[in-house]
Each structure stands twice: as C-alpha cells, then as structure tokens.
Amino acid sequence: MRFLLIEDNPKLASAIVERLRLDGHAVDHADTLDAAHSCLAVARYDLMLLDIMLPDGDGRALLESQRQDTNRCPVIVITARSAVSDRVSLLDLGADDYITKPFDFSELEARCRAVLRRQGRATDNRISIAGTTLDSTAGELLFDGQVIALRNRELRLLEVFFKAPGQVFSKSHLIDRMFSLSDEASENAIEVYVARLRKRLDGSGTKIETVRGLGYRMVAV
Amino acid sequence: MTATKMHPTASIRQNLFYQLAGVAAILSFAFFLIVRGVAEQAAEMTQDGILSASATAIADALRSEGGAVVLDLPYSALSMLGTLNEDRVFYRIYTDQQTLTGYPDLPLPDERPRRGEPVFETHEFRGDEVRAVSVMRPVGASGAARNVIVTVAQTRLGLEATSRTITTTATGVAAGFFLAATGLSLWAASAALAPIERLTSAVARRGPYDLRPVTADTPTELVPLVDALNSFMTRLRASLSRTEDFIAEAAHRVRTPLATVRTQAEVTHRKLNKPEHRLAIREMIRAIDESSRSAGQMLDHAMVKFRTDTLASDQLDMRALIDEVCDRLGATADLKDIDIIRDLPDDPIPIHGDGILLQATLQNLLDNAIKYSPEDSRITVSVTPNDALWVSITDEGRGFGDADLTRLKTRYTRGANVGDIVGSGLGLTIADEVASAHGGRIDIKPNENGAGACVSLVLPRE
Numbered sequence: 001m002r003f004l005l006i007e008d009n010p011k012l013a014s015a016i017v018e019r020l021r022l023d024g025h026a027v028d029h030a031d032t033l034d035a036a037h038s039c040l041a042v043a044r045y046d047l048m049l050l051d052i053m054l055p056d057g058d059g060r061a062l063l064e065s066q067r068q069d070t071n072r073c074p075v076i077v078i079t080a081r082s083a084v085s086d087r088v089s090l091l092d093l094g095a096d097d098y099i100t101k102p103f104d105f106s107e108l109e110a111r112c113r114a115v116l117r118r119q120g121r122a123t124d125n126r127i128s129i130a131g132t133t134l135d136s137t138a139g140e141l142l143f144d145g146q147v148i149a150l151r152n153r154e155l156r157l158l159e160v161f162f163k164a165p166g167q168v169f170s171k172s173h174l175i176d177r178m179f180s181l182s183d184e185a186s187e188n189a190i191e192v193y194v195a196r197l198r199k200r201l202d203g204s205g206t207k208i209e210t211v212r213g214l215g216y217r218m219v220a221v
Numbered sequence: 222m223t224a225t226k227m228h229p230t231a232s233i234r235q236n237l238f239y240q241l242a243g244v245a246a247i248l249s250f251a252f253f254l255i256v257r258g259v260a261e262q263a264a265e266m267t268q269d270g271i272l273s274a275s276a277t278a279i280a281d282a283l284r285s286e287g288g289a290v291v292l293d294l295p296y297s298a299l300s301m302l303g304t305l306n307e308d309r310v311f312y313r314i315y316t317d318q319q320t321l322t323g324y325p326d327l328p329l330p331d332e333r334p335r336r337g338e339p340v341f342e343t344h345e346f347r348g349d350e351v352r353a354v355s356v357m358r359p360v361g362a363s364g365a366a367r368n369v370i371v372t373v374a375q376t377r378l379g380l381e382a383t384s385r386t387i388t389t390t391a392t393g394v395a396a397g398f399f400l401a402a403t404g405l406s407l408w409a410a411s412a413a414l415a416p417i418e419r420l421t422s423a424v425a426r427r428g429p430y431d432l433r434p435v436t437a438d439t440p441t442e443l444v445p446l447v448d449a450l451n452s453f454m455t456r457l458r459a460s461l462s463r464t465e466d467f468i469a470e471a472a473h474r475v476r477t478p479l480a481t482v483r484t485q486a487e488v489t490h491r492k493l494n495k496p497e498h499r500l501a502i503r504e505m506i507r508a509i510d511e512s513s514r515s516a517g518q519m520l521d522h523a524m525v526k527f528r529t530d531t532l533a534s535d536q537l538d539m540r541a542l543i544d545e546v547c548d549r550l551g552a553t554a555d556l557k558d559i560d561i562i563r564d565l566p567d568d569p570i571p572i573h574g575d576g577i578l579l580q581a582t583l584q585n586l587l588d589n590a591i592k593y594s595p596e597d598s599r600i601t602v603s604v605t606p607n608d609a610l611w612v613s614i615t616d617e618g619r620g621f622g623d624a625d626l627t628r629l630k631t632r633y634t635r636g637a638n639v640g641d642i643v644g645s646g647l648g649l650t651i652a653d654e655v656a657s658a659h660g661g662r663i664d665i666k667p668n669e670n671g672a673g674a675c676v677s678l679v680l681p682r683e
Contacts, residue, residue: 009477009481011481012477012480012481012484015481015484015485015488016484018484018488019484019487019488022488022491053473078480080469080472080473080475080476080477080480081469081472081473097549097552100476100517101476101477101479101480101513102476102479102480102481102482102483102484102509102510102513103480103483104483104510105484105487106556107552107553107556110552110553110555110556111552113552114551114552114555151558151597152555152556152557152558153556153557153558153596172496172499176490176491180556181486181487181490181502181503181506181507182503182506182507182510183557
C-alpha cells in the first residue's frame with residue numbers, strides 16, 4: 001500500500017516510515033500541512049496517516065478541506081488525545097478512523113484494511129500465484145471459481161507467503177507478522193495456523209511447504 | 222463543582238404585590254373618607270339652604286301694624302321643607318322676650334343673629350336631633366323698629382338616610398377600587414418581572430457546556446447582573462478549555478515519545494535474531510503498552526471526573542452508540558479472530574446522557590472483553606430492556622477468577638487471574654463512575670453459559 005504520513009515529530013515519523021517499509025509498504029512523509037498538500041497534489045495514496053497537532057495548523061483543517069473531495073484519500077488520524085475528549089468530532093470531520101499513540105502496527109494494519117474495505121476502493125491488493133488469487137482487502141481466497149473467506153490471522157499469514165512466493169520464512173518471522181508484540185505467542189501457534197492454511201489451499205495450484213529446520217515457503221504444486 | 226444550596230429570600234413578585242396592594246388599600250380608604258365627607262357636606266348644605274330660604278320667606282312676611290308685629294305665615298315657606306323626606310318641621314317667631322307664634326320651647330340660638338347673617342345650630346329637640354336656622358329681621362318704621370327672630374328647625378332623619386346611602390355607595394366604590402387595584406398590582410408585578418423570567422429561562426434552557434454569553438433582552442436594571450454573569454461564563458469557559466487543553470497537552474507529551482520508542486522497538490525486534498534479545502524487546506514493548514495504558518486511563522479518569530461534574534443530557538440512541546463501538550473495535554477483535562456478535566433490537570433505544578462518556582464506557586468494557594478473550598472466540602453484546610436497560614458484554618475468556626467482584630470497581634484493583642495481560646485497573650472504575658453519574662451501575666457476573674465473564678452497564682429506563 002502507499003501511505004502518506006503527516007507527522008511533525010521527526011523521530012516518530014522516521015520510525016513509522018521504517019516500520020511500514022519493513023512490511024513492504026511505500027511511505028511518503030510530510031511534516032507540515034503545506035507539505036501534505038503538495039504531496040496530495042502530485043501523488044495518489046491508498047491511505048493518509050494524519051497527526052492532528054501540527055506546527056503550521058490543526059490537522060482538522062486538512063480533514064475539512066479533503067472532505068468535499070469526491071475522490072478523497074481515506075484518513076486514519078493518529079491522536080494522543082484522551083478517549084473521552086474529542087474523538088467523536090474527529091470522525092464527524094471526515095476521518096475514517098483513528099488510532100491512539102502509541103500504537104501497535106498490526107492494529108494499524110487491521111484498521112487500514114477495515115477502512116479500505118469499508119470504502120470499497122479498488123486497490124491493487126490482489127495477488128495471483130498459479131491460478132490462486134488472494135484478495136487481501138476483501139479477505140478472500142479465489143481459485144477454481146471458489147471463494148473462500150479467510151479469518152484475519154489466516155489472511156495475514158497467507159499475505160506474507162503470497163508477497164514472496166518461494167521465499168522461506170522462519171517461524172519467528174511469521175510470529176512477528178501474525179501476532180502483535182504484546183500478545184503472548186508460541187511457535188506452536190504458527191504450526192496450528194499453517195495446518196489450517198494447508199486445508200484452505202487444498203485443491204488450489206499452490207501449497208505451503210515445510211523446509212526442515214528453517215521454516216515454511218509457498219510453492220506452486 | 223458541587224451545586225451549593227441557595228437560600229431564597231422572599232419573592233420579589235410577592236413583595237411587589239403586597240406593597241402595591243397596601244398602597245391600593247390606603248388609597249381606597251382615603252377615597253372612601255373623602256367621598257363620604259364631601260357628600261355629607263353637600264347634603265347638609267342643601268338642608269341649610271332650604272332652611273335658610275324658609276326662614277327668610279317667613280321673615281319677609283312680617284310686617285308692622287300699628288306698633289304690633291303681624292305675621293301671615295306663608296305656607297309655602299314651610300311646605301318647601303316638606304320636600305325633604307318625612308322630617309318634622311318646627312318654627313318660632315320671637316320678639317321682645319315673647320314668642321309670637323310657633324313652638325315656644327324651640328330653643329333660641331345661643332348667639333343673637335345679626336341682620337343678613339343667619340345662624341345655624343344642631344341640637345336635641347323633643348327627642349330628635351334637629352338642624353335649626355335663625356334669622357333676625359327689624360320690623361316697623363325705622364326708629365321704632367323691633368327686632369324679630371325667626372327660627373326654623375327640621376329633624377335630620379332624611380339627612381341621616383342620605384348619609385347612610387352615601388356611606389354604602391362610597392364603601393362599595395372603595396371596595397371595587399381596591400379589588401381592581403389589587404388585580405392590577407398582580408398584573409403589574411408579573412409584567413415587571415417578565416424580563417427576569419425571560420432571562421432566567423434563557424439561562425436555564427442551556428446545556429452544561431453552553432457557555433456563550435447571554436444575549437436575551439435585558440432591562441437596564443439587570444444589565445450589571447447579566448454583565449457579571451457573562452464575564453463569569455467567559456472565565457469559566459477559559460478555565461474549562463485550559464483544563465481540557467492541559468489534559469490533551471499532557472497526553473500528547475507523554476504519548477508521542479512512547480509512540481516513538483514503541484515503533485523503534487518494533488523495528489529493532491524485526492532485525493534481531495537471538496531469542497533472548499527478542500524477548501527483551503518484547504518485554505520493553507509490554508512495559509511501554511502498560512505505561513501508555515495507565516497514563517491514558519488516568520487522563521481519561523480525570524476527564525470523566527471533569528465531565529460528570531457537569532453531566533450533559535443529550536438525547537441519544539443507545540443502539541447507535543453500541544453499533545459505533547462495535548464497528549470501532551471490530552478491527553481489534555479481528556486481530557485475534559474474535560467475532561463480536563450483536564444481539565440488539567431493531568428499533569432505536571432512546572436514552573438521555575453524555576454520549577462521549579457512555580461511548581467511552583462501552584468501549585472500555587468491550588476492549589476489556591477483547592483483551593481477556595482467547596483467540597477464535599466470541600463476544601456477545603446484547604441489550605435486555607427490563608425495568609432497567611441492560612447492555613451486557615459476555616465473553617468466553619478467563620473471567621475474574623476468585624476476585625471479590627464488588628472490589629473490582631475500586632481503583633487499581635484487577636481480577637485475580639489477569640496473568641500477564643496489560644492493564645491499569647482503572648477501566649472498570651471509570652465505567653462505574655460514568656454509570657453512577659447516569660443513575661446506573663456496572664454489574665459483573667460469570668458467563669452463564671460456560672467460561673468467561675458478563676459485564677453489564679445498567680441504566681435506568683427513560
């Protein structure tokens with residue numbers, strides 16, 4: 001996905017950019033409202049991550065100006081505000097969702113996905129391998145004219161494999177991608193999910209293969 | 222900001238009314254006295270006029286015949302007196318120590334009347350009060366003239382009757398005047414207080430967060446009061462927004478660095494290979510989550526205290542609030558493959574309250590349920606409208622163990638089996654405070670259908 005991050009704190013911004021890039025996302029960073037407007041003028045983004053408190057004005061002004069735009073970019077507001085102060089007004093102003101600092105990136109990703117799904121936007125979130133298609137926005141697996149709805153964790157795990165077919169992923173890497181870091185997760189959990197995915201992929205042109213001592217990879221049958 | 226009890230002194234309307242009615246009573250009494258006085262005086266003057274005309278007519282009929290005084294009593298002189306009621310008439314013509322004609326016992330005036338100046342007297346005669354007039358007339362040729370005194374008297378029964386009529390009428394008119402004036406005072410008191418009432422309702426209609434200056438029409442006398450009220454509201458608004466700004470600023474200052482550290486920790490975690498290093502980073506992230514959650518809930522707690530003091534009473538739809546919270550936390554639940562099942566009625570559920578607080582409470586409860594639920598489980602959000610409105614969140618999690626259920630709502634107390642799950646122990650406290658501010662409570666019990674807990678927000682029905 002392509003993100004526009006609007007955040008004035010340079011350390012936080014660079015950490016977020018690096019973190020999102022680790023998952024293979026493209027991120028542009030704007031540190032002021034002005035810069036954000038310039039970015040929006042020249043590029044199209046799947047999602048905007050907007051900090052409300054900015055040096056050259058309130059992020060709400062940007063929400064307000066974007067609101068009229070028919071082809072506007074969905075916005076997730078990053079806020080430090082208390083749960084009981086002004087969340088409602090953020091959503092009223094046209095934000096699609098918000099996330100409170102500090103946040104877990106798997107949660108951010110889940111929220112992004114939910115926003116994109118609600119918007120029904122056509123993003124290039126379909127990946128096909130050997131006649132099997134993964135639609136990560138809809139959370140569906142398509143092959144042989146069948147549509148299989150995936151649970152959230154199955155989807156996230158499958159996405160890792162679809163994005164790099166043939167590559168071997170260690171169990172610990174897969175745990176990182178599937179569980180938030182504050183969750184307690186064991187390597188056994190990965191085995192459980194891989195077993196489930198194998199069942200889902202049964203009959204398709206792809207399968208998940210165990211690479212002894214190293215982890216798993218996805219290959220065409 | 223607890224409401225201090227006012228001690229209302231006597232009502233302005235009552236005072237104004239009593240004062241105006243008192244003035245009306247005094248004026249009515251004075252009116253009565255004046256009308257009666259003037260009317261009686263007029264009646265007396267009429268009698269005096271007729272009496273004196275009668276006496277003068279008799280005196281005019283006196284003549285001298287050969288040194289003797291002769292009188293042809295003109296009956297018209299006496300009959301004109303007959304016009305006044307059933308009163309009896311007496312007369313006496315007196316000269317040179319003797320009574321020429323009439324009633325010899327009718328008293329003579331104490332003071333000799335002089336010519337052209339009749340003397341009026343009121344005295345008792347034959348058992349009745351009489352009004353008497355005496356005139357003096359010299360009869361005979363000048364030089365040998367004799368002074369004759371003509372006295373005519375009449376009882377006062379007619380006058381008394383007239384006086385009674387006048388008194389009755391004057392009393393009636395004065396009473397009518399008093400009643401009319403009292404009615405008008407009532408109206409005047411209300412009319413005079415109408416601007417105060419308009420002002421009062423303009424202020425009373427406002428919600429607790431409406432701190433705009435009062436702009437209702439203000440009578441000149443109340444301008445200083447309204448000015449003082451407006452300046453007070455300006456200061457209050459400034460102070461409230463300072464408090465809110467402070468809480469927001471504090472949250473920002475605490476959470477932005479935490480977000481930076483957490484993100485960097487996640488990045489680092491990805492790059493590390495040694496399990497012990499990875500574990501250390503995970504511990505670090507858990508600590509960050511814990512401190513951010515505590516900070517957040519403490520700030521929330523401050524905000525809740527602040528908002529419950531001036532609780533808004535907006536017309537809300539509980540169903541919409543629940544839907545919004547479920548939508549909002551759907552993504553979080555999804556991360557653990559938890560399904561949120563909504564068991565809600567089709568119709569809106571009207572309630573009154575502070576929407577932000579109620580939503581924050583529901584969010585807190587649902588967030589708790591997600592946190593303590595195992596993956597691949599279900600959370601049911603249901604509404605049971607009994608005598609009270611129950612919004613119940615039932616999970617299949619670990620429940621509260623053996624913890625004392627009543628103590629869970631006190632600050633910083635957590636369940637007996639929270640294990641390693643991040644929490645501050647403030648969530649239920651906040652929820653409980655919001656519930657009691659709305660006249661309700663938080664009910665905690667084990668899930669009836671197996672493992673887990675059922676936490677309900679119980680609100681009184683509309």
